[in-house]
Amino acid sequence: MPKKPKSPRSRISAGLLMFRRRNNELEVLLAHPGGPFHVHKDDGAWTIPKGEAAPGEDLLTRAQIEFEEEVGFRPKNVRDYIELGSIIQKGGKTVHGWAFKGDLPESFECRSNLFEMEWPPRSGKRKQFPEVDRAEFFTEAVARQKIKPTQIPFLDRLRAAID
Numbered sequence: 065m066p067k068k069p070k071s072p073r074s075r076i077s078a079g080l081l082m083f084r085r086r087n088n089e090l091e092v093l094l095a096h097p098g099g100p101f102h103v104h105k106d107d108g109a110w111t112i113p114k115g116e117a118a119p120g121e122d123l124l125t126r127a128q129i130e131f132e133e134e135v136g137f138r139p140k141n142v143r144d145y146i147e148l149g150s151i152i153q154k155g156g157k158t159v160h161g162w163a164f165k166g167d168l169p170e171s172f173e174c175r176s177n178l179f180e181m182e183w184p185p186r187s188g189k190r191k192q193f194p195e196v197d198r199a200e201f202f203t204e205a206v207a208r209q210k211i212k213p214t215q216i217p218f219l220d221r222l223r224a225a226i227d
Contacts, residue, residue, distance in 0.1 A: 075156065077116025078127035081163040083226075084201065087204030090226070091201040092219065093168070094210055095146065095172055096174060098197035100131055100183055110210040112218060113196065114159055123160045134196040139166050141221070149220045151212045163222045174199040186226075 078086065082093040094110040102109055102144040115130030117123055124145060132138045148161035183191040202210055207219060 076117050077114045077159045078117050078123040078130065079112040079161050080127045081112045081222060082166045083222060084165065084167045085153055090204045092204065092207045093201050094207060095196040096198040098194035099181070102195065107209050108138055108213055111212055111215060113199070124162055127162055127202060133177045134181040135199045137168060137172060139164060142166065146222065146223055146225045148218045151214055151217050153212065159215070161218045176217055220225060
């Protein structure tokens with residue numbers, strides 16, 4: 065008997081929100097999705113670096129792995145993660161988040177893993193694209209414009225936790 069496809073409501077992702085203070089302002093690192101569908105999207109398109117977890121997988125460990133795969137940077141010596149709870153995105157995916165204080169080196173360049181898809185549509189040609197094409201720090205006010213609206217509670221929870 066063929067496997068029943070997963071319901072979109074059963075999909076679970078885990079991600080990390082890196083934050084820092086610059087000029088007495090809170091800044092957070094957000095990731096811009098790669099691929100042809102997001103090229104011209106900006107406000108409301110950015111996300112915390114995250115990825116899908118397997119059933120029963122440790123979600124914080126998955127979040128750490130996804131952060132490195134999508135951003136190309138492994139946070140070192142992180143002692144304390146701030147649990148940000150979960151949100152449900154428009155498509156029904158549940159995203160669990162954690163925050164940590166950190167920064168990127170001056171020489172940082174976003175290096176993401178790749179995904180493959182047919183492009184252009186119905187062409188029969190397959191192309192590879194980065195899962196994340198940019199990762200940048202934004203002030204909290206700008207991040208609230210850039211991040212997917214369903215992920216704004218992560219910013220609210222971070223703010224509440226560090227105040």
